[in-house]
Amino acid sequence: MNKKQLIMEKALExxxxxxxxxxxxxxxxxxxxxxxxxxxxxxxxxxxxxxxxIDHFMQELTTDIDYLVNGRDLPVTLYRFFYTTxxxxxxHADFVKLLMKEHTQSLDDELLEKLRYYDxxxxxxxxxxxxxxxxxVITTIKYDLxxxxxxxxxxxxxxxxxxxxxxxVALISKSLxxxxxxxxxxxxxxxxxxxxxxxxxxxxxxxxQKDVLLQQINSTMEKIExxxxxxxxxxxxxxxxxxxxxxxxxxxxxxxxxEQPECKRLSYLLTKYFDxxx
Amino acid sequence: MNKKQLIMEKALExxxxxxxxxxxxxxxxxxxxxxxxxxxxxxxxxxxxxxxxIDHFMQELTTDIDYLVNGRDLPVTLYRFFYTTxxxxxxHADFVKLLMKEHTQSLDDELLEKLRYYDxxxxxxxxxxxxxxxxxVITTIKYDLxxxxxxxxxxxxxxxxxxxxxxxVALISKSLxxxxxxxxxxxxxxxxxxxxxxxxxxxxxxxxQKDVLLQQINSTMEKIExxxxxxxxxxxxxxxxxxxxxxxxxxxxxxxxxEQPECKRLSYLLTKYFDxxx
DNA sequence: TGACAAAATGACCGGTTAGTCATTAGTATA
DNA sequence: TATACTAATGACTAACCGGTCATTTTGTCA
Numbered sequence: 001m002n003k004k005q006l007i008m009e010k011a012l013e014x015x016x017x018x019x020x021x022x023x024x025x026x027x028x029x030x031x032x033x034x035x036x037x038x039x040x041x042x043x044x045x046x047x048x049x050x051x052x053x054i055d056h057f058m059q060e061l062t063t064d065i066d067y068l069v070n071g072r073d074l075p076v077t078l079y080r081f082f083y084t085t086x087x088x089x090x091x092h093a094d095f096v097k098l099l100m101k102e103h104t105q106s107l108d109d110e111l112l113e114k115l116r117y118y119d120x121x122x123x124x125x126x127x128x129x130x131x132x133x134x135x136x137v138i139t140t141i142k143y144d145l146x147x148x149x150x151x152x153x154x155x156x157x158x159x160x161x162x163x164x165x166x167x168x169v170a171l172i173s174k175s176l177x178x179x180x181x182x183x184x185x186x187x188x189x190x191x192x193x194x195x196x197x198x199x200x201x202x203x204x205x206x207x208x209q210k211d212v213l214l215q216q217i218n219s220t221m222e223k224i225e226x227x228x229x230x231x232x233x234x235x236x237x238x239x240x241x242x243x244x245x246x247x248x249x250x251x252x253x254x255x256x257x258x259e260q261p262e263c264k265r266l267s268y269l270l271t272k273y274f275d276x277x278x
Numbered sequence: 279m280n281k282k283q284l285i286m287e288k289a290l291e292x293x294x295x296x297x298x299x300x301x302x303x304x305x306x307x308x309x310x311x312x313x314x315x316x317x318x319x320x321x322x323x324x325x326x327x328x329x330x331x332i333d334h335f336m337q338e339l340t341t342d343i344d345y346l347v348n349g350r351d352l353p354v355t356l357y358r359f360f361y362t363t364x365x366x367x368x369x370h371a372d373f374v375k376l377l378m379k380e381h382t383q384s385l386d387d388e389l390l391e392k393l394r395y396y397d398x399x400x401x402x403x404x405x406x407x408x409x410x411x412x413x414x415v416i417t418t419i420k421y422d423l424x425x426x427x428x429x430x431x432x433x434x435x436x437x438x439x440x441x442x443x444x445x446x447v448a449l450i451s452k453s454l455x456x457x458x459x460x461x462x463x464x465x466x467x468x469x470x471x472x473x474x475x476x477x478x479x480x481x482x483x484x485x486x487q488k489d490v491l492l493q494q495i496n497s498t499m500e501k502i503e504x505x506x507x508x509x510x511x512x513x514x515x516x517x518x519x520x521x522x523x524x525x526x527x528x529x530x531x532x533x534x535x536x537e538q539p540e541c542k543r544l545s546y547l548l549t550k551y552f553d554x555x556x
Numbered sequence: 557t558g559a560c561a562a563a564a565t566g567a568c569c570g571g572t573t574a575g576t577c578a579t580t581a582g583t584a585t586a
Numbered sequence: 587t588a589t590a591c592t593a594a595t596g597a598c599t600a601a602c603c604g605g606t607c608a609t610t611t612t613g614t615c616a
Contacts, residue, residue: 020301025574035595037577046574116440147433148457155429156469163477175469179426179461186460191434191453199441303604313565315607324604557616564611572603580595586588 004042005211006032008053016094019101020050050111057095058118059212062125063269064088069128071268076132078180082153082173089157090169100158120203127149127200134184143192143200145184152176206275208239220266229263232256236270243274250274282320286331294372298328328389333374336396336489339366340403341547346505347406354410357457360431360451365434368447378436399463399480404428406476412462421470421478423462430454460547486551488518498544509543510534514548520550528552 010032014023025046043049064084067165069076089096126146130138138145156176160167217237224230232253239245239253256269257263288310292301303324307314321327342362347354367374404424408416416423434454438445495515502508510531517523517531532548535541 019299023295024572026572036575037595040575041447041593046346072541136597144453147437148430151429151431151433152426153429154432155425157472159425172469175422178467179422179465182464183457186464187457189453189456191450192437302602304602314605315565316563318605319563560613560615562611562613565607565609567606567608568605570604573601574599575601576595576599578595579597580593582591582593584589584591586590 002030003038004035007034007039007042007049008056011049012053012094012098015050015053016097016101019098047110051114053095054111054114054118056209056212057092059209061088061095062118062121063208063209063212063216064265065125067265067268069125071265073264073268074226076129078129078133078177079173081126081129083169085153086157086169086172086247088124096157097161100161117203120199122150123200124203130184138184140193141184141187141190144187144190145180147175147192148183149180152179200203208269211267213240213273216269220263222261224260226260228256229260233263238275247274281312281316285312285317285320285327286334289327290331290335290372290376293331294375294379297376325389329392331373332389332392332396333487334490335370337487338370339373339530340396340399341486341490341494342543343403345543345546347403347410348393349543351542351546354407356423356455357451358412359404359407360454361447364435364450365433371439374435375439377519378432378439395481398477400428401478402481416462418471419462419465419468422465422468425470426461427454427458430457437518488548491518491547491551494544494547498541501540502538504538506534507538510549511541518551525552 007028011023011028014028014031025036025039029039032039043052065081065088067073068080068084074080123146127142127151130142130145130149134142153176156172159165160172214237217233217240221230221233225235236244236250236253236257239250243250254267254274257267257270285306289301289306292306293310295301302316303314307317310317321330343359343366344359345351347364352358401424404427405420408420408423408427412420431454434450437443438450492515495511495518499508499511502511513523514528514531514535517528521528532545532552535545535548
């Protein structure tokens with residue numbers, strides 16, 4: 001396994017248990033079975049590891065939701081939003097634990113900035129879903145709905161994680177969808193009005209991290225039989241490493257994928273990725 | 279000013295900014311303008327300071343709400359609950375910031391235990407309010423209401439604190455009351471069922487801290503004109519230091535207070551305090 | 557004023573940390 | 587096998603941590 005990946009995975013485990021501050025580099029390297037020096041061949045500092053962890057897993061966390069909202073696949077529903085959210089929470093339980101624990105800013109301003117960035121990105125995603133689901137009818141209460149949804153996710157997540165309950169994702173999604181729906185239909189007294197709008201301004205998009213994308217490709221590749229699709233994937237994978245083809249070819253290759261239902265999501269991600277590259 | 283209080287106040291400021299781990303004793307003592315040695319005359323260790331801070335401010339935070347629920351003064355409403363909550367949040371802004379930041383974690387199990395204890399206490403308080411407001415009609419959905427209320431408070435608090443907004447406590451209370459009310463009336467698909475009930479079991483009551491009580495007495499004393507009430511207060515204050523009268527006298531003195539509307543809350547607290555003492 | 561005690565100080569200690577770097581082990585090539 | 591190069595090591599450093607305690611400052615009496 002890639003050493004950088006090994007360190008990130010093992011470090012995340014320890015961080016989730018003990019937090020950033022109380023976990024030493026020595027502990028991490030011992031846990032990885034490597035030397036202290038080897039750590040510094042992969043990361044310039046402890047801070048860089050933490051930043052990398054947050055970026056990597058935040059992308060993992062938002063990738064599915066992002067596709068749900070922006071990929072023109074199925075109609076967006078709150079149920080699907082909650083379902084996907086809790087599903088990815090389970091998949092990346094350690095990271096979610098760490099986030100719930102270290103709501104912090106202790107280390108430095110850069111980390112704080114990063115967390116704020118992703119927080120605002122989440123706000124926007126939820127807002128976008130609510131607008132798509134309810135249309136213009138709820139303009140006066142939409143910001144309140146955003147913060148209610150955030151509150152529900154937060155509260156129920158910590159409930160579930162603290163009590164280590166094996167839970168039914170479908171049930172909780174249905175339950176939270178109902179709550180949001182009821183509020184959307186009956187709320188008349190919002191608290192957050194338009195003057196708070198600045199918080200929901202567009203924020204600069206970040207480039208998708210290569211490693212996240214490559215991982216997505218690899219996992220999709222396993223499910224694929226069709227040789228044309230497979231070849232397209234292999235070629236695209238090479239192009240991620242070094243872009244040599246012109247964008248028409250790339251576009252065509254991505255088009256090949258779109259024919260396979262299993263690859264719809266991936267074709268969306270690839271389009272997004274190569275849009276930045278050119 | 280009392281040195282212990284000075285340290286607690288200044289340390290809280292630093293903790294709110296930087297978190298527990300990253301704030302050193304040296305920093306605290308520098309900020310207080312005292313020597314490192316002087317710190318250890320007031321506290322046995324850094325851990326003891328943190329524990330003391332949490333106990334002190336958690337009592338400050340829960341005192342008003344506790345009176346609202348258990349003192350038979352006015353009927354309990356969700357509006358009053360939210361109002362009191364946000365009011366005390368403003369009053370102890372630094373501590374709330376610290377709590378939002380240092381959600382759990384690290385130092386030792388004792389601290390974790392303490393935070394869990396207060397969290398469960400909060401659960402119970404909210405549950406109790408919801409039961410009083412809605413009666414038996416909402417038995418199947420009451421736990422979901424508790425976690426929704428917690429989620430709302432959490433989400434809106436961090437919204438307000440992060441954006442440093444000067445906000446209208448009455449408006450946010452009205453808004454959140456409406457949300458809770460709507461959900462109580464329409465929710466049909468709860469997620470948290472009776473099997474989670476163990477979490478809401480009775481937890482042992484803790485003794486009210488003397489310093490919190492004394493502070494309450496002092497602040498009330500300033501508002502009082504009536505000499506009989508004032509004398510009763512002074513005598514009761516002495517008795518908090520050292521209990522020499524028998525409980526009949528104490529009971530009588532507290533009775534004197536109950537006649538003054540400004541002292542109703544205090545008489546409740548004193549009753550609670552001396553009930554433990556005997 | 558002087559004698560005594562209480563309060564306050566900060567140099568110091570043992571321990572741990574993030575980060576460095578001279579040295580060694582491993583591997584590919586010829 | 588000899589050479590050249592990279593990957594990996596762990597002893598080491600400088601800084602900082604919580605906590606101690608011999609010493610000094612301050613306050614309070616007769």
